[in-house]
Amino acid sequence: MSSVSPKLNLEHARELSKTNEDRLSAVSAELKACDEAIVGLDSHSQILNMSENLDAILNDFLELEIIS
Numbered sequence: 206m207s208s209v210s211p212k213l214n215l216e217h218a219r220e221l222s223k224t225n226e227d228r229l230s231a232v233s234a235e236l237k238a239c240d241e242a243i244v245g246l247d248s249h250s251q252i253l254n255m256s257e258n259l260d261a262i263l264n265d266f267l268e269l270e271i272i273s
Contacts, residue, residue, distance in 0.1 A: 225269055232266045 239259055243252075 229266070229269050232262055232269065235262050236266075 236259075239255060239262065243255055
């Protein structure tokens with residue numbers, strides 16, 4: 206059985222952290238865009254569609270929180 210050096214584990218953890226930061230940043234940008242779009246909604250179907258989009262984004266965010 207081969208062992209993995211602590212240095213490799215640290216480098217891998219840093220890569221995962223950076224990936225999660227990038228994903229979190231993207232989710233935050235999506236939330237901001239949805240927030241801004243909600244202001245212009247005027248029909249029930251548009252509001253329902255935006256609600257579904259927000260649910261999907263929230264689920265992505267929660268996955269990131271669980272992974273982190």
